[in-house]
Amino acid sequence: MKIDSLDPRVSRLKISADNSDFRPLANLDDLTTYQVFVRLKDKRPLLHVGIVHGPDLEIAFMHAKEQYSRRLTCTELWVVPTAQVICSDYAFVGESVYELEYSAADLDNIELPGVDLSNVSSFEIFHQSKRGVQQKHVGSVEATSLSGAFLKAKEAFANLPKAPAVSIWLSPSNAFRKSTEDEKEIWNMLDEKRYRDAIVYKVKHKIDAYKEKVRSNA
Amino acid sequence: MYGGGNTFEKITATKLEDEDPILLQEFEEKIAKGGKIEPQDWMPALYRKQLTRMIEQHAHSEIIGALPEGTWITRAPGFRRKRAILAKVQDEIGHAQLLYSAAETLGKTREAMINDLVTGKSKYSNIFNYPAYTWADAAVIAWLVDAAAIVNQTANAKGSYGPYSRALDRICIEESFHLKYGHDAVVYLATGTDMQRQMVQEALNRWWKPLMHFFGPPDKQSKHTEILMRWKVKMGTNDEMRNQFMDMYVPKIWELGLDIPDAELGKDEETGIWSFADPDWEEFKRVINGDGPLNKERLAVRKAVENNSEWIRKAILSPESKYVVPLA
Numbered sequence: 076m077k078i079d080s081l082d083p084r085v086s087r088l089k090i091s092a093d094n095s096d097f098r099p100l101a102n103l104d105d106l107t108t109y110q111v112f113v114r115l116k117d118k119r120p121l122l123h124v125g126i127v128h129g130p131d132l133e134i135a136f137m138h139a140k141e142q143y144s145r146r147l148t149c150t151e152l153w154v155v156p157t158a159q160v161i162c163s164d165y166a167f168v169g170e171s172v173y174e175l176e177y178s179a180a181d182l183d184n185i186e187l188p189g190v191d192l193s194n195v196s197s198f199e200i201f202h203q204s205k206r207g208v209q210q211k212h213v214g215s216v217e218a219t220s221l222s223g224a225f226l227k228a229k230e231a232f233a234n235l236p237k238a239p240a241v242s243i244w245l246s247p248s249n250a251f252r253k254s255t256e257d258e259k260e261i262w263n264m265l266d267e268k269r270y271r272d273a274i275v276y277k278v279k280h281k282i283d284a285y286k287e288k289v290r291s292n293a
Numbered sequence: 294m295y296g297g298g299n300t301f302e303k304i305t306a307t308k309l310e311d312e313d314p315i316l317l318q319e320f321e322e323k324i325a326k327g328g329k330i331e332p333q334d335w336m337p338a339l340y341r342k343q344l345t346r347m348i349e350q351h352a353h354s355e356i357i358g359a360l361p362e363g364t365w366i367t368r369a370p371g372f373r374r375k376r377a378i379l380a381k382v383q384d385e386i387g388h389a390q391l392l393y394s395a396a397e398t399l400g401k402t403r404e405a406m407i408n409d410l411v412t413g414k415s416k417y418s419n420i421f422n423y424p425a426y427t428w429a430d431a432a433v434i435a436w437l438v439d440a441a442a443i444v445n446q447t448a449n450a451k452g453s454y455g456p457y458s459r460a461l462d463r464i465c466i467e468e469s470f471h472l473k474y475g476h477d478a479v480v481y482l483a484t485g486t487d488m489q490r491q492m493v494q495e496a497l498n499r500w501w502k503p504l505m506h507f508f509g510p511p512d513k514q515s516k517h518t519e520i521l522m523r524w525k526v527k528m529g530t531n532d533e534m535r536n537q538f539m540d541m542y543v544p545k546i547w548e549l550g551l552d553i554p555d556a557e558l559g560k561d562e563e564t565g566i567w568s569f570a571d572p573d574w575e576e577f578k579r580v581i582n583g584d585g586p587l588n589k590e591r592l593a594v595r596k597a598v599e600n601n602s603e604w605i606r607k608a609i610l611s612p613e614s615k616y617v618v619p620l621a
Contacts (some may be wrong), residue, residue, distance in 0.1 A: 082363075084594055107615060278477050281481070281485070
């Protein structure tokens with residue numbers, strides 16, 4: 076029997092090796108972006124782990140669950156549209172981001188597409204302690220505007236022990252899709268998938284036995 | 294401060310000598326002190342361009358790299374191996390997602406990257422243009438191709454661009470499973486029956502040359518390389534990476550009584566440098582330019598995936614959606 080390809084997709088779907096009918100992707104074919112935060116263990120802060128693409132918050136959440144909580148431990152997952160996260164400039168060397176001067180008017184002029192501020196009563200605050208590390212959730216503040224949130228964050232978090240934050244992210248608390256208490260069981264079966272851990276593959280005894288066999292045959 | 298979805302100026306061809314000297318100096322000092330560059334920071338156009346190209350190629354290599362192993366999911370010998378290779382292939386696709394995201398923070402959209410992949414404008418790792426004939430090929434890929442990738446990725450994780458480093462840290466953690474799983478699969482065959490040993494030896498013979506190609510041709514010392522090393526875009530020369538790979542894995546191959554198909558292979562104990570026969574750099578060039586055993590098939594599969602899923606993308610897209618560049 077002759078097979079066209081080792082790839083079953085090619086032989087069964089009769090995929091042609093000619094690229095002429097490729098329809099180039101257009102803007103938004105890969106949808107838009109969402110920021111993802113994960114809590115690896117209880118009592119540890121949520122950390123920014125990356126982004127996913129998606130058509131809406133709920134599907135982005137499902138995708139984030141697969142992409143970012145598939146392999147390591149996880150107890151909580153947050154997803155938020157990138158457009159609804161406000162990110163500061165970087166602090167000057169050796170200073171805190173809260174020393175940057177922003178006027179209330181400037182902050183309140185920033186657009187938050189898809190957010191109705193009249194429904195917002197609190198903001199989530201994230202700090203980056205230095206360039207290169209992940210943004211870390213430090214807490215939330217009660218505020219109904221960006222300028223209010225920045226001031227409250229400054230009062231609450233500017234003097235945290237440890238190094239000053241070099242940049243912050245702010246986002247309305249109700250913009251997030253947060254995993255619920257009930258959903259925690261999503262991560263219960265991680266333990267049953269130990270075949271994805273390097274540690275379960277042990278070969279030394281096989282190699283030693285092989286070497287012993289070769290030696291005794293010599 | 295600005296809203297999510299900060300935009301970047303178009304990638305312009307600013308020549309290095311036309312960059313603002315003060316900004317350039319600050320940028321270089323930051324890197325020299327071991328600091329990272331983040332998407333919101335100023336960066337020279339050449340840095341943005343080279344990083345975009347490098348991260349994008351890396352992402353393409355992950356999705357195309359899943360194809361030769363993916364063909365073995367349905368045929369893996371036994372349930373234990375089937376679920377492991379399934380999980381590994383899923384990881385590779387996840388890595389592509391992480392890397393595309395990191396490249397997007399530099400201003401190139403995911404759609405543009407996929408288009409450039411399918412039309413052949415941008416490259417991926419040459420090694421995935423070779424076929425995996427037997428299960429032993431899949432085992433050799435999982436062990437040695439992943440080992441080679443880990444050598445590269447561990448070095449690049451110490452590079453200067455924040456989002457790429459963070460993605461690589463995560464990828465390296467996940468790949469430690471691939472490496473151990475691959476080693477386990479090779480050891481099983483190599484310590485098995487004569488026929489199993491023969492299978493794995495033949496697979497190694499097929500993959501050795503592409504493995505030597507994997508790290509790229511010997512470096513020419515150019516001004517360009519020097520700048521990329523100073524900016525910590527490139528973290529080691531091709532030869533350094535290849536030598537590190539051989540130093541770590543040749544002894545592990547030999548201890549299984551397998552032969553490496555290179556009569557000139559040997560290590561100079563004084564310099565620590567491995568010598569090896571010319572792995573046919575002409576073939577490397579031919580394959581990278583599209584004339585390998587499977588270049589056309591690999592891209593055809595990618596094209597079919599994009600074309601066949603078009604209706605889903607259209608169906609789920611919300612009319613109000615606007616693309617927003619990721620923040621980090």
